[in-house]
Structure formats: C-alpha cells, structure tokens
Amino acid sequence: MNWAKLLMTDCAAHLRPVNYSDYVENYMPNSIIDSLTKIVGAKSVLNAAAEMAPFLSDWHDRYHGKAHAVVLPATTDEVSQVMAFAESENIVVVPQGGNTGFMGGATPDATGNTILLSLRRMNTIRDIDVQNMSMTVEAGCILQNLHDITEEKGLYFPLNLAAKGSCTIGGNLGTNAGGLNVVRYGSARQLTLGLEVVLMGGKVIDLLGGLRKDNTGYDLKNLFIGSEGTLGIITAATLRLFPLPVARSTAFAEVRDVEAAVTLLHRLQAASGGTVEAFELIPADILHVLFDKFPNIPQPLKTRGAMNVLMEIASTNPASGNVDATGSLPLNQIIEDVLASAFEDGLVIDATIATSDAQRQSLWDVRENAPESHKLSGNVARSDVSLSQSDLAPFYAEMVAGIKEIDPTIWICGYGHLGDGNLHFNLVEGPNSNSDFNEKVPHLYELLYRNVAKYNGSISAEHGIGQTKRDQLASVKSPEIMDTMRAIKTALDPKNLMNPGKIL
Amino acid sequence: MNWAKLLMTDCAAHLRPVNYSDYVENYMPNSIIDSLTKIVGAKSVLNAAAEMAPFLSDWHDRYHGKAHAVVLPATTDEVSQVMAFAESENIVVVPQGGNTGFMGGATPDATGNTILLSLRRMNTIRDIDVQNMSMTVEAGCILQNLHDITEEKGLYFPLNLAAKGSCTIGGNLGTNAGGLNVVRYGSARQLTLGLEVVLMGGKVIDLLGGLRKDNTGYDLKNLFIGSEGTLGIITAATLRLFPLPVARSTAFAEVRDVEAAVTLLHRLQAASGGTVEAFELIPADILHVLFDKFPNIPQPLKTRGAMNVLMEIASTNPASGNVDATGSLPLNQIIEDVLASAFEDGLVIDATIATSDAQRQSLWDVRENAPESHKLSGNVARSDVSLSQSDLAPFYAEMVAGIKEIDPTIWICGYGHLGDGNLHFNLVEGPNSNSDFNEKVPHLYELLYRNVAKYNGSISAEHGIGQTKRDQLASVKSPEIMDTMRAIKTALDPKNLMNPGKIL
Known part of the structure; x- marks a missing residue:
C-alpha cells in the first residue's frame, strides 16, 4: 500500500488551507444567470463574490472553491428545474446543507463551472404523523429545530451531533451522520423511512412514506443516503420518531x-x-x-x-x-x-x-x-x-x-x-x-x-469521504469495490456533473 | 393504472401451477458439464431430471423451470469460478438457498439456458466474535442452526420466520426477510454488518467485517441485500448478535x-x-x-x-x-x-x-x-x-x-x-x-x-417481488424509480445473466 500517497491529502489538509486560487468575480454569461433567476427568482441567485464566499469554503476553512452562482431553490420543483438546466448546459452541481462537514464534501473545486446548490431555503416540515411516529421534512431543516418540534409533540428524534444548531437534515442524510446516540438508535440511515431525491437532469425520485417494511426492489433509499451528493440531491425525507425519554x-x-x-x-x-x-x-x-x-x-x-x-x-x-x-x-x-x-x-x-x-x-x-x-x-x-x-x-x-x-x-x-x-x-x-x-x-x-x-477498521466512521479522503479511499478499498461504486456513479450520473471529485 | 394487467400474475399464480413445460433430460453439451465438474467436482453437479426437480420448482409448487445443471459449490472461490464460466458462455445463473420463497424468485424460467446455483453446501460458520457480538457465516447456513449456535454462546440472533428450519441466511438476505421480531430488531438488512458477494464474471466484493459505523462510499451492502440475486450472489455475511432475553x-x-x-x-x-x-x-x-x-x-x-x-x-x-x-x-x-x-x-x-x-x-x-x-x-x-x-x-x-x-x-x-x-x-x-x-x-x-x-402502502412488505409481482411492481412504481433500478441492474449485470426476469 502506498502510504506516502494516501497520506498526502490528509496531511496537506492538516498543514495548510488548500487555496486553489483567489476569488474572482463571476465570469458566467448573463444568459445563464438569467436562466437561473427565471427558475428561483433574483433574490435566490447569488453571484457577487462577497455573497458567495461563505458557501465556497468549508467549516475548517481548509478548502476554497469557485462557482458561477449560489442558487437557493425553495421547492423540489425548483431543484428539478435547476438540475435540468445544469445538465443541458453541462454545469456541475455541488449541493450544500449547513456547510458543517469536515471532509470538504460541500465545497466545489477551482474550475468555477459549478452551481452551488444550497438547500437552506427548503426548510418546511411537511408532516408530523404522531400515530405513525414519523415526520416528513425538507432537506434544509436545521437539526436542532427538528428536535424542538418533535419534543413539542412528546416525541423524540435522536440524531444528535455537535453541529446540531447549524447542520441540516439534508446534509446529515447526505453524509449518513452519526453522533452520540448511534449506539441505541443507529446512524441517519437507520432513522430514515423515506426519501425524495432529484437526479441530474431533473427527474424526481419519490421514495417518501412512513412504511417500516417495504421489499419492493432495490434499496435506492440507502444508496442515496451517504452518497454525499454525488448521485442525486436529497430534497426531503420521512424520518422515524421515538417515544421521548422521561x-x-x-x-x-x-x-x-x-x-x-x-x-x-x-x-x-x-x-x-x-x-x-x-x-x-x-x-x-x-x-x-x-x-x-x-x-x-x-x-x-x-x-x-x-x-x-x-x-x-x-x-x-x-x-x-x-x-x-x-x-x-x-x-x-x-x-x-x-x-x-x-x-x-x-x-x-x-x-x-x-x-x-x-x-x-x-x-x-x-x-x-x-x-x-x-x-x-x-x-x-x-x-x-x-x-x-x-x-x-x-x-x-x-x-x-x-x-x-x-x-x-x-x-x-x-x-x-x-x-x-x-x-x-x-x-x-x-x-x-x-x-x-x-x-x-x-x-x-x-x-x-x-x-x-x-484491524480491518474504517478510515471514516461517520464523517464521510468528501475530498479529504478521496485518494485514501481508493487506496484502502479493493479494485472490485471501487469499480462497483464507479459503475453505479456512471449509471446515475453519466456526465459526472453531480459533486465530482468527492468520494470517487 | 392497469389493474387487469397487474392482477394477471398474482391471479394466474393463485389459480393454477405455471407449468412451462414438462421436464426434459438435460441437453447441455458435455463439454460444459465437464467445465462445471472441473470447478466443483462431479458430486456437486446435478443434471439428471429427477435430481434437479426439487431445485426447479418453488415452495408452493407454482413455478417450474429448467436448467442445464444444478451446481453446488462449497467455497466462495468455486462460486467465483462458476460465475466466470457462466459469463464467458453467456449462461444465466439463478441462485437458490433453502428454496422457501413465496414469489418464485429462485426458480429459473423455461428456456433452460441456466445454471441453478444452490448455496446449500456453503454452510460454514466462519467466526463468532462474542466481544463484538457478531458472527460471520456462509450463505447456506440454515436459520435455525444459527439460532442454536448463538444461543449456546449466550447470544441471540433475532431473525425469526416460519421457514426457519429450512430457509438459509443467504436467501434471507437476498430477500431482506422480516418475520416476527422486526418490530424490535429490524429486518435482515438491519441485522447485517458485512457481506461477501460474487458478481457475474466472478469478481468477489468483500464487504465482510464487524464494524457498526463505516461511512466509506456507497452503501453496496444494502444494495445487494434484497436484490433477490439479480445483482450478485451473496456468499457470506457478518451478522449482529444481541443479548439473549432471559x-x-x-x-x-x-x-x-x-x-x-x-x-x-x-x-x-x-x-x-x-x-x-x-x-x-x-x-x-x-x-x-x-x-x-x-x-x-x-x-x-x-x-x-x-x-x-x-x-x-x-x-x-x-x-x-x-x-x-x-x-x-x-x-x-x-x-x-x-x-x-x-x-x-x-x-x-x-x-x-x-x-x-x-x-x-x-x-x-x-x-x-x-x-x-x-x-x-x-x-x-x-x-x-x-x-x-x-x-x-x-x-x-x-x-x-x-x-x-x-x-x-x-x-x-x-x-x-x-x-x-x-x-x-x-x-x-x-x-x-x-x-x-x-x-x-x-x-x-x-x-x-x-x-x-x-394509502401509499407496499405491495410487498417482506416477501419480495420475484416473478410473481414483477409486472405489478412496474405498474405501481414511478417510471423514474424503475429507470433508476434498471440503470443499476445494467451497470452491475450488463448481459442480464443474474436471475433475469425477477424484480425487473
């Protein structure tokens, strides 16, 4: 195993910020900004450098990327339209929740041919079903708000991590977040009953619903959870709730x-x-x-x-x-x-x-x-x-x-x-x-x-791969596993426009 | 929705056995039988009609299929060699465990260009790790035997269904089996920490291991579980164990x-x-x-x-x-x-x-x-x-x-x-x-x-799709979901040789 190589990313990330280049003003043709504006409205398309800056570097300020624009859709339909537009123009889409990840998974690269898609405005709680002990919420909901609203109903959503005041459930699902209570309730994956995902090109996969058992074909839900935005955009989820500990x-x-x-x-x-x-x-x-x-x-x-x-x-x-x-x-x-x-x-x-x-x-x-x-x-x-x-x-x-x-x-x-x-x-x-x-x-x-x-351990138990551990992943997984992951990526995103350079 | 069409399969299956044709003696060229014999040994290649018959009809005796041979490999390496051979000769492989399924998922079709791959001989318990509360077992282990052996160690494997005396853990995982104790412990999927899978062509995906948290790339494990042998052959699994109720x-x-x-x-x-x-x-x-x-x-x-x-x-x-x-x-x-x-x-x-x-x-x-x-x-x-x-x-x-x-x-x-x-x-x-x-x-x-x-329910909570509900699945799932499943199937099995005609 090439230790020198696999350590490169980790060490580089540790030792100094990866400044791909300084920020430059957006060079995107106005016609494209116009197209995005038509979909989400002028207020929800940011393309001034100062406005975009917080979205283009990561939590630890180690990665800095570029984008044509930061787009903040308010509905699944708007996400779908942005994804259709991105595919038609061959523009990369990097999804982002609360931007609290540690692995640079939500920061674009330096090429600039990117739409940074922030899900923050999609923060509606669509439904709380007390009798089914489940809720359907949009990706941009802040985790702490989900705790508060379920506790008001006498119920408990046990996903609990340090960033809960600013991370979003969409990001939690994209990275299969863990935290303090996994020993009893499992990671984000085990807490999810249903999912809504928008694919590159704009197709909406509606897997929402409060079923606890459903053996109807491949487990698409768990494939999207933890895929760090490289296969599709998670726009909403149906989550399990539990009795509130007294x-x-x-x-x-x-x-x-x-x-x-x-x-x-x-x-x-x-x-x-x-x-x-x-x-x-x-x-x-x-x-x-x-x-x-x-x-x-x-x-x-x-x-x-x-x-x-x-x-x-x-x-x-x-x-x-x-x-x-x-x-x-x-x-x-x-x-x-x-x-x-x-x-x-x-x-x-x-x-x-x-x-x-x-x-x-x-x-x-x-x-x-x-x-x-x-x-x-x-x-x-x-x-x-x-x-x-x-x-x-x-x-x-x-x-x-x-x-x-x-x-x-x-x-x-x-x-x-x-x-x-x-x-x-x-x-x-x-x-x-x-x-x-x-x-x-x-x-x-x-x-x-x-x-x-x-000891056959994992190089990433709960933080994911992002860009930090991308090279390392390829060095510790077998070629058979990497080939299978790549085959799935290509099947769902043949143009490699979905958060490229993350995981694979 | 075309109810008449979707009911066809269910009703036909209910009303009469689907006798594709009478059994005929194997017409396979001797060279191919020779090749399989070289891999698994003569005793483990069955091709007389009477010997093959129990493997070629389902539990409810509703489906009857044909095959060149029933092959019973004893090791993952033998499975791999059979899969390499099958791909090179464009022969379909239908995997089978205890043959207790209700949906015809382990019965081949009537064309006869099939190797029926029975995992029954792969029944080694590779490891029981008491301190990690996990065990690694091969696909052919009978569920009841896993209950007995874990109970001897003072531990508990909670998957529990009527067929436990004859179903195998490989079949349980292939169909994401449920049963009586899901309300507390989850279905087969939630009980699985690791998996070993052989792909068409013979590549072995080694995802075994007792980790409870592992966010390193796509969730291949859950993709194979419940895929009913259409994406790969599950040959072994690492399973969660629990304290034994007293x-x-x-x-x-x-x-x-x-x-x-x-x-x-x-x-x-x-x-x-x-x-x-x-x-x-x-x-x-x-x-x-x-x-x-x-x-x-x-x-x-x-x-x-x-x-x-x-x-x-x-x-x-x-x-x-x-x-x-x-x-x-x-x-x-x-x-x-x-x-x-x-x-x-x-x-x-x-x-x-x-x-x-x-x-x-x-x-x-x-x-x-x-x-x-x-x-x-x-x-x-x-x-x-x-x-x-x-x-x-x-x-x-x-x-x-x-x-x-x-x-x-x-x-x-x-x-x-x-x-x-x-x-x-x-x-x-x-x-x-x-x-x-x-x-x-x-x-x-x-x-x-x-x-x-x-009421947005599921047409199959725990029995899977197999061939019984294949047409019905396509009629109740959205085209976006079906297209995504097909894309994954094509990515992993481009020649459609893995249990074709099941699920998709």
Whole structure:
C-alpha cells in the first residue's frame, strides 16, 4: 500500500488551507444567470463574490472553491428545474446543507463551472404523523429545530451531533451522520423511512412514506443516503420518531482499560434492556487538556484515571422516573448494580452517578467541551476511525505505544463513541514538546491508518469521504469495490456533473 | 393504472401451477458439464431430471423451470469460478438457498439456458466474535442452526420466520426477510454488518467485517441485500448478535379496533423501553378458521373478540425474571399496567397474560398455526402488504366493507405484524359460499391493491417481488424509480445473466 500517497491529502489538509486560487468575480454569461433567476427568482441567485464566499469554503476553512452562482431553490420543483438546466448546459452541481462537514464534501473545486446548490431555503416540515411516529421534512431543516418540534409533540428524534444548531437534515442524510446516540438508535440511515431525491437532469425520485417494511426492489433509499451528493440531491425525507425519554441516568467511571470498557458496555446493555443512549470513552489526556483550558468544569472523580467512560441510559416508562419502594430511582439502580458488580470484578476502579440535572450536565460538559479544548490547545491531528469492539483494545494499545515512540509529549486524546467502535483518535500537541508538531503529523497518520488497516477498521466512521479522503479511499478499498461504486456513479450520473471529485 | 394487467400474475399464480413445460433430460453439451465438474467436482453437479426437480420448482409448487445443471459449490472461490464460466458462455445463473420463497424468485424460467446455483453446501460458520457480538457465516447456513449456535454462546440472533428450519441466511438476505421480531430488531438488512458477494464474471466484493459505523462510499451492502440475486450472489455475511432475553411476558388481548391496537402498541413500547418483541394483529376470523381445524388449541379468551392482539415483551436483565418485593414479575407488571390503563380507556375489552411457559406456548400456537389452518381450509388469496401505522385502521375498515360486498361468507384473515404495519391480508374461502371462490379472487386482489395504493402502502412488505409481482411492481412504481433500478441492474449485470426476469 502506498502510504506516502494516501497520506498526502490528509496531511496537506492538516498543514495548510488548500487555496486553489483567489476569488474572482463571476465570469458566467448573463444568459445563464438569467436562466437561473427565471427558475428561483433574483433574490435566490447569488453571484457577487462577497455573497458567495461563505458557501465556497468549508467549516475548517481548509478548502476554497469557485462557482458561477449560489442558487437557493425553495421547492423540489425548483431543484428539478435547476438540475435540468445544469445538465443541458453541462454545469456541475455541488449541493450544500449547513456547510458543517469536515471532509470538504460541500465545497466545489477551482474550475468555477459549478452551481452551488444550497438547500437552506427548503426548510418546511411537511408532516408530523404522531400515530405513525414519523415526520416528513425538507432537506434544509436545521437539526436542532427538528428536535424542538418533535419534543413539542412528546416525541423524540435522536440524531444528535455537535453541529446540531447549524447542520441540516439534508446534509446529515447526505453524509449518513452519526453522533452520540448511534449506539441505541443507529446512524441517519437507520432513522430514515423515506426519501425524495432529484437526479441530474431533473427527474424526481419519490421514495417518501412512513412504511417500516417495504421489499419492493432495490434499496435506492440507502444508496442515496451517504452518497454525499454525488448521485442525486436529497430534497426531503420521512424520518422515524421515538417515544421521548422521561428519565435518564448518567455515570462516569474509571475503568481498568479499554477491554474492561467494552465488557462494561455489554453488561449495561443487557441489564438495561438495550437502553444505553451513549457510551463514550474518555482517556486521561482528554481530562488533562480539558481542565487546562476549562478549569471551571468540575472534575468527575477525585483522580484522573487513565481510562474512563461516560455512560447514559434512558427510559421512556413514566414510572421509571419515580422513586421506588426502596427509595431509589429504578434507572440509577440499574447503573449502580452494573457498576458494583464490575467493581467487584476489577473492571471499574471508581465511579460516580449523577443525582441531579446539574451533575448530569457537568459530566456531559467533560465530553462536549473536549473538541474545543483541543482546538484551544494548538495543533491537532484529528481522525474518525472505527473498529470492531473486539479489536478496540489491541488497536488502542498499539496506537499508544507507537505514539510514545514518535513523541512521548503528545496528548493522546483517543476518545469517542465506544458503543459504535468509533474513536476520534485526536493527537494534540503537548506543552513540553521541543520539536515541530507538524513534522510529526505524517508519521502519526501513518501509524493510525496502518493500525486501522491491520484491524480491518474504517478510515471514516461517520464523517464521510468528501475530498479529504478521496485518494485514501481508493487506496484502502479493493479494485472490485471501487469499480462497483464507479459503475453505479456512471449509471446515475453519466456526465459526472453531480459533486465530482468527492468520494470517487 | 392497469389493474387487469397487474392482477394477471398474482391471479394466474393463485389459480393454477405455471407449468412451462414438462421436464426434459438435460441437453447441455458435455463439454460444459465437464467445465462445471472441473470447478466443483462431479458430486456437486446435478443434471439428471429427477435430481434437479426439487431445485426447479418453488415452495408452493407454482413455478417450474429448467436448467442445464444444478451446481453446488462449497467455497466462495468455486462460486467465483462458476460465475466466470457462466459469463464467458453467456449462461444465466439463478441462485437458490433453502428454496422457501413465496414469489418464485429462485426458480429459473423455461428456456433452460441456466445454471441453478444452490448455496446449500456453503454452510460454514466462519467466526463468532462474542466481544463484538457478531458472527460471520456462509450463505447456506440454515436459520435455525444459527439460532442454536448463538444461543449456546449466550447470544441471540433475532431473525425469526416460519421457514426457519429450512430457509438459509443467504436467501434471507437476498430477500431482506422480516418475520416476527422486526418490530424490535429490524429486518435482515438491519441485522447485517458485512457481506461477501460474487458478481457475474466472478469478481468477489468483500464487504465482510464487524464494524457498526463505516461511512466509506456507497452503501453496496444494502444494495445487494434484497436484490433477490439479480445483482450478485451473496456468499457470506457478518451478522449482529444481541443479548439473549432471559425473561418474556406474553399477553393476548381483545381490543376495541385496529386503531386501539396501534395506540396500545405505542403505550407498550413506551412503558417497556422499546422491548416489544412481537405485536401481532389477530381478527376473529383467524380464530374461527383456526379452532375449526385445530380444536385442541386452547382458546385464549372466553369469547372470540372481533379484533385481538398477541403481544410479547422481553428483557435481557437477569433480575427481570425474578419475583420482586410485591410478589409479581417486573415484566408481567409492565404489561399488566399497560393493559389495565388501556382497559380503563376503552381500548382493551378483555385480556390474559401467560403465567407459564405452557400458557405462553398456547398463545403462540394461535398465531403460528394460522397459516396452516388457512391451507387446510381450502382456497386462499394470500398477500403481504404494509401501511403506515396511521393508515392501518382506515385501510382495514375499507377492506372489510369491500370484501363483504364481494362475498359476505369469506373469512377475513387480515392478520400479522402490526408493529411493522405489515399485514398478511389472507382471504379464506368460507364454508357457506355457494359460488366459485376462484372467480372472486381477481376482484379481491383488485380491492386489496386499490386500497394499498390509496394509502401509499407496499405491495410487498417482506416477501419480495420475484416473478410473481414483477409486472405489478412496474405498474405501481414511478417510471423514474424503475429507470433508476434498471440503470443499476445494467451497470452491475450488463448481459442480464443474474436471475433475469425477477424484480425487473
């Protein structure tokens, strides 16, 4: 495997912004702007550089692209007309939701022959069907708004990620977003019952609907989900809703090691009847960096253990929030029993269970402020990998040993969604290093992806491929898999006008 | 919509076996038999008519096809070689598992230019990974054997259907099988982490592995699952395992109507924390036909209510099987509380909770013997449709009214997996009819599919399309959807050699 090649993109992206060129004023013929204006109206066609700029660079400001115009359609029909126009003129279309992705998947390239299609104005909630526990919403709906509106109905939409205040459900589906609650409810894919997609050329594929079982032909829905806008534009979706949890129990435990954490997860799953909502791995270095930058967050345990877990279970049974005959909360009792027996077996060293909402929030503060503390700390080599649960412990051990060899001062912040085998193995520049961190980055990524390959892991658990990992994907997947993906791409987008240069 | 046309296949299949022609001895050139023998060995190439016969007709004996030979490879490599040979000679390949499908999906056509590829000999369990709660098994493994082997390890593989003693996991995945426990665990698709597929021409797509999150390109796995062997041959899969339930609580309740049943489901889901394992709708006519044919099965309630539900919840918490301080079983208490409050609200009229394994089995006997009682009763028009849960009640009411108009003596056995919105709306010839049931069948199907279309339901919830519903599929799906499916088929199987005439 050509490690040098596959590391190119990752490292380049890490080390400096990819400035393809400076912005230039739009050079598109007026007749084409006129055509787009006729479809969506003048207010919804942006082509001044300053107006377009926020749409043409990514969240981390690493990629900068060009476009003829940013077009903001308000309806599926308008999207369809834009796609028909784009195909007739051989113009590339790059779809974009909240523009919060990490892989440059929604940023066009430098050629400029692109319509940046923002779905933000398509933000209608078309239907909430309480009896079917589903809702049909348009792609531009902000995730947090979907949380709020379903909670008002006493229901729960469990997709939950850091960008929820600005990411859109269309982007979430385009990238098959994951987040904190996947261990119980699955990723975006598992939460989707139906989909509406516009193909290049303007054909609308209407797969909307609230059916839970439907074996009528190929699974087009899951093909479009996670295809990052390279096969079609997701304009709306029918999403599953769940009973709203009425009680939660949250605990923070120091565990013996990663293997003990996995065993603890299985015990908690069995004891709670599969109601583990979150199970996050938190190594000591996460705590060191965090409390350095956020000294006001309370430390969960007296000492900072080498390996820790933040866990939460939730119940939808109204009775589970009430104190029982013995004076304890049934949910807390489940966690307490599991932790007590794990303590006896040497899996758990110390633990605390939140007994108030404030305490619960303090525990979550540790997890939720970790990414920001890394950013404040300086240079970071970030990642998003997944492993089988049985491979997590040996993988973790090899990573730690390898990193110590490269530079023992690096903060090893390999944390994340243990319940899904998904680690964000962030490596943060330590305070006492006397060498250039950036020079070590290629070696750190080489170590990471060598071990991911060794343990049959994934190079992208939840962030997708975009342009950042495009070359890497081709180097880790078999030619048979790449050929099959390319055959599907060509079948659905023969002119390669749908978000080209992403994934494939 | 051309109802006459779409009913053709269904009705023809219902009324008489489709005997394309009598069996004839194999007319294949010896050189080709020699080639297949070189790949899999002489014992694994069947081409005498009597040996091939069981593979060339379907479970219901409605379809009969022809083939050059039945080939039984033992390894993925042998499958690959057969597929390379088939493509080089332009021979069709029809894959087959346990041959228990209802839609003729594994029966070849009458042309004879076919290799019937049986996966039965590929029945190795390659790996059970207890810590990852997953197993990798070959396509020919019998479903019941997978239940047994996982239970020995203290784990649970929840796919559960009537044919479990003879169906294979490969067939289950090829058709995205459903069954009794979908309401909690999902269909075959949701139970699959990884897949191994051989394409026409022999390329092997290795997507095996136990990852729970993997956003690296298009979702090929879900594309092959449910494609009924028209895109590739599934040779192995990595499947999710779950904690083994240690306690169950099972109840039978007469409900006010279908709407009340849906509300009861939601209440039980919330109260049990989403641990409803089965929730089956059982109308009065199911009971009338059943107790007529199986008088020894105990009647669950004193009277046969017009509409009833069989429900079961299960817990994996060892403590939930123990009697608590108040002397009751926690699981039974959950069902009891839900039923009591539903009784007060007029949703439930009468109910019984099983208090022993024998009682539980008696309740399940009612559900599990229903299909056999229909068969024993004579002519049946069977179906497999799904609706949104919010549409179940109006759909059901319109069906009952329409059937009464066609013939008030017909037993209306619209029963099934209410938790998934999936009804097997079986219509059984009544004892007092003085007209020809078969003459009414087209009218009954017309009524059924007219109402399915009206309520945006599915014509096939879990049985798939095969050849039975192929024409019907093309008539109910939009041209845009059909074109997209055809484009994918052509991209992966340009010569149309993979199970042609099925789905598309």
